[in-house]
Amino acid sequence: MAELMSRRVIFKDYVEGYPTEEHMELLPAAAVDEAAAAEDGSVLVKNLCLSCDPYMRPKMARPQEQWYTEAYVPGTTITGFGVAQVVRSSLPGLAAGDLVSGVTGWEDYSVIKPPFAGQLTKIRREEDGVPLSYYTGVLGMPGFTAYVGFHHICSPKAGEKVFVSAASGAVGQLVGQFARLMGCHVVGSAGSDDKVRLLKDKLGFHDAFNYKEEAADLSGALKKRFPDGIDVYFENVGGKMLEAVLANMKVHGRIAVCGLISQYNLAAGQKDAEELNARNLVYLVSKRIRMQGFVEPDHKHLYPEYRAWVLPHIKDGKVVYVEDVVEGLEAAPGALIGLFHGRNVGKQVVKLANPQ
Amino acid sequence: MAELMSRRVIFKDYVEGYPTEEHMELLPAAAVDEAAAAEDGSVLVKNLCLSCDPYMRPKMARPQEQWYTEAYVPGTTITGFGVAQVVRSSLPGLAAGDLVSGVTGWEDYSVIKPPFAGQLTKIRREEDGVPLSYYTGVLGMPGFTAYVGFHHICSPKAGEKVFVSAASGAVGQLVGQFARLMGCHVVGSAGSDDKVRLLKDKLGFHDAFNYKEEAADLSGALKKRFPDGIDVYFENVGGKMLEAVLANMKVHGRIAVCGLISQYNLAAGQKDAEELNARNLVYLVSKRIRMQGFVEPDHKHLYPEYRAWVLPHIKDGKVVYVEDVVEGLEAAPGALIGLFHGRNVGKQVVKLANPQ
Structure with missing residues (x-):
């Protein structure tokens, strides 16, 4: 050789x-x-x-x-x-x-x-x-993250209203599909019209919107799509989106915090900027919201369960990636x-x- | 008449x-x-x-x-x-x-x-x-709030490290005593030296500090008292204190959000001020923290259990108010x-x- x-x-x-x-x-x-x-x-x-x-x-x-x-x-x-x-x-x-x-x-x-x-x-x-x-x-870290976060942290029930940010990403696209498979109504946000089309046409989201186009009133964009509020939020971005979501959560809602990508690239000087995190955490109290961070390695023992569950769905075309x-x-x-x-x-x- | x-x-x-x-x-x-x-x-x-x-x-x-x-x-x-x-x-x-x-x-x-x-x-x-x-x-809303929040939302275990803000208040003073009764190590913060003395001398907190004196480095004040981190935080205030706590939480820590009094009196113009909420919610992910809001009316069925538990402690002097x-x-x-x-x-x- x-x-x-x-x-x-x-x-x-x-x-x-x-x-x-x-x-x-x-x-x-x-x-x-x-x-x-x-x-x-x-x-x-x-x-x-x-x-x-x-x-x-x-x-x-x-x-x-x-x-x-x-x-x-x-x-x-x-x-x-x-x-x-x-x-x-x-x-x-x-x-x-x-x-x-x-x-x-x-x-x-x-x-x-x-x-x-x-x-x-x-x-x-x-x-x-x-x-x-x-x-x-789908069979690696992002897929298992979606599974653990949605099925085990969000405590979802059939019929519940689910919102996913960064919804066309490695994790989000799967959360949306897992939610739909469970019988939830699922809406996603993404950063371009192409991605929004992908969510609706290929990934089976019931609705989706371009957060950049709705930036002037994110809360209103959510209100329109969740007139009765959000039961479950799968959080990938943080910042202003989290603030808009908190305003639209239902009582006893759950937020699985997977990531806060909006915060990662803020320079030190921006750490006081209004982009930083939600200014309405009081909703955690009044709406009795559970907000829970997680990382998939804590749940490694569930990976075989996940693989056995997701592979047939991939083969049947019910989960695409x-x-x-x-x-x-x-x-x-x-x-x-x-x-x-x-x-x-x-x-x-x-x-x-x-x-x- | x-x-x-x-x-x-x-x-x-x-x-x-x-x-x-x-x-x-x-x-x-x-x-x-x-x-x-x-x-x-x-x-x-x-x-x-x-x-x-x-x-x-x-x-x-x-x-x-x-x-x-x-x-x-x-x-x-x-x-x-x-x-x-x-x-x-x-x-x-x-x-x-x-x-x-x-x-x-x-x-x-x-x-x-x-x-x-x-x-x-x-x-x-x-x-x-x-x-x-x-x-x-102690027998009304504040006492029952302390009981529900600590015993049912914080999931505390004997030996764990507990931090309470607004610790001499109507709710906080009881959370500290309930934590001590459970065998936890409990530290409180309050806004005057008199209150700090009260916490340590009368209310049985293991340690306490004046958050106004430590305002320049709240995180350091916590680090000194929780060198290995905080397992449970009973949140009454929000803002900069929450930020300092997040930096000092242990992995798999729990935060019961009872109130955010630091936020209540902020005028509309201050809603962008840095006093507003924590800028480091990323710790929710990396430390897998569960942060959960609650209000006592959701748990009314537990009130008889609480009353039966707390009355003997009041009579024995193990819980003072x-x-x-x-x-x-x-x-x-x-x-x-x-x-x-x-x-x-x-x-x-x-x-x-x-x-x-």
Whole structure:
């Protein structure tokens, strides 16, 4: 086997406000340290598909500003969820040729060391036959997030009125479909007319609107679509949308807080801006609202239940998954940046290679 | 019986910002409409004790600004919780001389009509022997609010770390004692050194601090007292305190939102001010926090359970209740205004008369 060469995208410097191309750099190909892959518990993989996810923005802030995960380290390779094929493995249960999903690097080849190597999940394609990229989406973190958040945090009941923000995104598009499958009335918001059409025509939302067009009166936009109020809100954005939702929640409503993407790119100087969070939290009291944050890793034991439930729906076409696919490692930084401007339509993935 | 004469305090005009004496007026004594009390289902009572409660401030806002209850109507008598003695009753089960608690008027005598008359609760003094004013406090809405909020919304466990804001108030002082009885470590905040001493010396809080002295670094003040974080926060104030608490919550912490008094007196022009709510709701996600609003009327079925639980503790001295008592109807407006400036030490009550 010839020496393996790998390009990689490094994180260059901490971000304030929106990330730009200058915060990342694609380095030219260099020889892969194959010896490292022979070390106990390590795995050498060829990356096939990379995932762009909102949580990657907070990781770009300085270590002292971290509120959830660890900061990226300037000069090192960006990491994220991905699908890869094993080239060499010192881990029992994983052999060359196996397909895996998990945390990998933004590079052609990655040496994945413990403990991350042990967290790779082997993909049994013969059992499902869905696109490999779905393992960064409907069958990966975003899909499981939608399932846990909607079914286990929102406590939904058939017939209830459900609102989803960022509804065409990796998570939101599934929440809407899961809500519809449960017999709920579901409305979504998104940032372009194309996305709104997608929600209504392809993803089965009962209604949808463009929050940018309704920015002058978000509360009115919701009031029109929920004249009797919202039972369940799946929160992906925060800020002014949360404020409008609180004004329109029903008594004993539930809010699952999945993310607050509107807050992630606010520069330090904007932290006092009116974009920041809802100014009407008093509704929590008067409407007896339960607002609950969650992250999917707390619920890992439910993943097999989720997979068994969702796969038949995917095969039957009752759950569809819209992806925005760009090709090549060189396109990855731009795709991630675009995510924070809402340029993606559907789950943002970066395709690097086909399996062999 | 001579004609009964009654003074009353009316609500004069809607309030922006803090209420002042000008928003209320004590009218001279006028003859009581005793005929009205003879109508079906009405009760004539002599008011003995009136309660000043934070929820009365939102009721002073314009009808279009109401987020919970109904607005007071300019020109009409202020209403609130109180203890009274029945003078004449057309309601079965209530007879002259009976003591009752419930919603009454800020006046010497009130004619209480349906449906409020039927909601009056007869006080069985022979069973408990506690001060009558306690029926506006530890045995009334504030006490039951503390019980429901702490025991049923906070999901507390022995050994957990509990923080209470407005801790010397009508509700807070009980939450602290209930937490201590459960074996929790409990810290409170209040707005004066006298109140802090009260919390530590009389109310059994393990620690307490003056939030005004620590205003420059509320988060640091909490960090010092909760080095490993807060499991349970009983929220009475909102704003900057909520922000500091979110930064110090433990993973899987719970916040019972009882009230947000810091927000009630903000004028419309201040609704964009940085005092407004927490700017770090992202912690809800990363720390998987459950934040839940509640009001005690939803849990009325638990009141007998509460009464049976708390009365022995009061008699044993394990639960004490600190009241700030002013005398006379003429002192009522000032007492209510003082509540919003934190001038009261303990539950604010207005004593009008002794039972006969």
